[in-house]
Amino acid sequence: MELSPSAHADPFCRDRLPPFPLWPELHFDLPELQYPARLNCAQRLLDDAVTRWGADRPCLLTPSSGRWSYGELLRRANQVAQVLTEDFGLLPGNRVLLRGPNNPWLVATWFGVLKAGGVVVTTMPLLRSAEIAELHDISRPTVAVCDHRYLDELDAADTPGLAVIAYGGPGEHDLTRRSAAKDGEFTTVDTAADDVALIAFTSGTTGRPKATMHFHRDVLANADTFSRHVLKPQQDDVFTGTPPLAFTFGLGGLVVFPLHVGAATLLIEQAAPRQLADLVAEHGVTVLFTAPTAYRAIMAAGVVDRLAGLRRCVSAGEALPAAVWEEFRAATGLRIIDGIGATEMLHVFISAADDGIRPGSTGRPVPGYRAVVVNGEGDPVPDGQPGLLAVTGPTGCRYLSDPRQTTYVRDGWNLTGDTYIRDAEGYFWYVARSDDMIVSSGYNIAGPEVEKALASHPHVEECAVVGAPDDRRGMVVKAYVVLRPGAAADDVTVKELQNHVKQSIAPYKYPRAVEFVTELPRTSNGKLQRSELRKRARTTAG
Template identity: 30%
Template sequence: MFTKEEYADYADLCARYKPECPENFNFSYDVLDAMEPGKTALIHVDDDGVRREYDFKFFQETSSKLANALVKEGVKKGDRVMLVLYRRLEYWTVMLALHRIGALPIPSPSLLTKKDISQRVNYAKISAIICEDSICARVDEAKGDCPGLNHFVQIDGETNDGWHDYEELMATGDVSFPRTADSPGGDDPMVIFFSSGTTGLPKMVLHNFSYPASHFTTAAMWHDLEEGDIHLTLSETGWAKSVWGKFYGQWMAGAVVFVWDFRGKFEPAHLLQIMEENKITTFCAPPTVYRFLVREDLSKYALSLRHCTTAGELLNESVFHAWEKAFNMPLYEGYGQTETTLQVATFKCMTPKPGSIGRPVPGWDIALMDDEGKKVPQGEEGEICIRIDKPVLGLFDSYMDEPEKTASVKFDGWYHTGDKAWADEDGYLWFMGRTDDLIKSSGYRIGPFEVESALVAHDSVIEAAVTGLPDEVRGQLVKATVVLAPGYEPSEELTKALQTYVRELTAPYKYPRVIEYVDDLPKTISGKIKRKEIREADLKKYNS
């Protein structure tokens, strides 16, 4: 059904590779149930270091048992089910079971507060929740405000009042849940992801049952997965990125999904140890993780890596070159959104350009457009837009229950991503940031990512957020809010050194004329920087 080939270059890839999805596709029936039962599907290492391997028979049977048990409890096709499961093994079983039923999983992050839970449950009309025991108390506090929430399933711990024990519930289900004429598939709604937007309530991004098929491109082409590879994507399961790298595409490409369910603070040395001990062959993580890894003594680790990818923010050149020097392999960047799958990437058949997100993925007709909906010339910034006058495999259906929000981004035959980029002479795209984040200074338009990338390349900087500060003369000044590395203290001397450093790495007009030092940056629960919050705080501070 899904086959991988080798391609000579990008032109050959575009000419011969056509992403496709079988009719009435349902991943649980068409992929999971077709897998060789005894083949290893997933390796799981928990927070205590306990390693377990699971074959496809395990998921075939447990997903069927859970599907049967949930149906007996009244969960039905179209119901919306919140999942808060960290990186627990049960996440895969629950997702696959809900795909069989046609109930819509809503993967959610573990950092949700009582208020977050009640808001999302009511906003999304969620009727059931499946979570581990550490989350139950927050749900119990919130459920009095959630009249539509009536099914509660708890994993681990002493079972709370009103909750079903996951294992006991599973034991009531049969190991067979056969496909029927009413089984979901194709254009039926399959999954809802809450977007990780930095303003207001996150939107509910709805994907249909063809969505998993589009991740074959992610896994086989971008991750370069082959039969028997052991792939690690670091993402928690509360976000769409987890199904990019821990689920659908990896199994379709013949790889084993590796899961490290670590809790608490991220320790780069521990991650390198885990990768070495478990012979990880392919790896994907955001650039921030690579920035921490290259600060370690990489020569101490005998890693089995052969291919590495990154996405989620801009990769700075110093990290790219440090990784390449340590392992004799480049980092391959990619770009997409919760609303999409991989839509721009650097594939193995291409020469990576550090800092570029790559070129459009086959099947995605992408143009950079100005505010009037006209394509911009090469070298000029424009909004990343996707042609949608024909179906696009992997593009979201809608913002669930919000047709006006959907219409605000899907119109005149295009989906408007809200992200800005420019294209070089080779057709590579260079990401600039969200349209709202661009800085207009003395006639120049400056993307925050390039300046942030230059700043974090300096040894003294762990993180940086670049925003525009109102200025009567220039319109806006470039301002950097900086988190320093251990051993460094704010000073006028350091500020001048950072400004000089940025001027040398970027165009002189892009350097931050104002630098503020902070202990941490405001972020969403998905870890994205809230630049809007910084801008609003600055307006109050500098206008008072």
């Protein structure tokens, strides 16, 4: 395998790619996946869109009825690229950390970084300072661009040498004012199709995040597979959804897929189920991306009639129960498109739409991908038997300097960490996660990371965290806690521990259920038996 000559002056990413023998098999079976050797995905998604459909076409919408056209987004992205290169000396290959909720300036900055040849590192806006410091330590960004409302945790993080630019605030050095002083004329860097475009983080079961590196061609590949062949968007569609752009499910569904076809996207910073349904109705949304939790909550809130204008509903991030699918179909007439994706693969690789849907099944491999169910030795298991899900396609796992590459990629296959069954018709049926990851409301939460936060509280002697079944969220984080002598096993302590976790790590990771125990189950050699706790959590929930 040989990579094209890189446009990156800073070789950080190329130098930290896994050795070629540890890469997954990549194949580009479809004609639309035959990308040229030189490719910048920002040029393809934005500049080419303006050329094809005109500068005045609506592009980014906001709940306050703000609207940016494709031409306005292009101008602002070029201005951001100018600020980064002229004012901050950004070189191709330098990483830029982004922090903020879903809004137009976050998207403009995402494109501006790519046009300048930089590597985007978009982070979840709710991360705390210690988490930000860890991501900084792994990806080594030179610049951070942050929504002014989210500066506190970034400022508190240990990020030596990091230049910080705020946007949306009152200061004269704010990115919006810096950008306004630029002429908006910028020549997009001629990157290689296999230059790294973005680093996306995924939680590791050890608690240390894994950095996945994706190329410029990868960004387009998901649009030319799942979006083109399963979602089938139209130019007059209006997209919206709840996942943050740091979550690659959100990046595809709210930026890449709509812009790939000249559609518009409504960017929502945050919305409860009732608000989400109202926004869908008010803005003529036709394509919705969210987790099963939200679909359930919209039905429970009695506002499902507000979704009457939808043409497509997409669910990912956690398994979609057949009962939820059936209830939603009965209430709306819409068939939710379920799918499984992974940060390592960038987006959805198994799915189904329309008459191809089997409620309760994730679907079949998306055109361009292949999937099998294998045993622990990597051999395919017979249909109807559970095993590990293994996938290949035009995208695949490339961790940044991480020994866990050999765990995720084996014999050329990406092993997602999910247990699946394939039936005789080639449909894939989700069974469970194969590791200690807790998937709650579409978010991946590493149990050991929550344990580390809990263990730092003075009342906690030891603890263990597992996922417990939950009707609304799919799973919730449940903590089993052994208290130190003198600490009261009561609701006050529960609330104190929960608040402590919220202050230590991203608030959505906190344990919604806490059970005090006198001891944790262990093997004869002292190893914690999380499987016993998972079994107990299922029994209690049942």
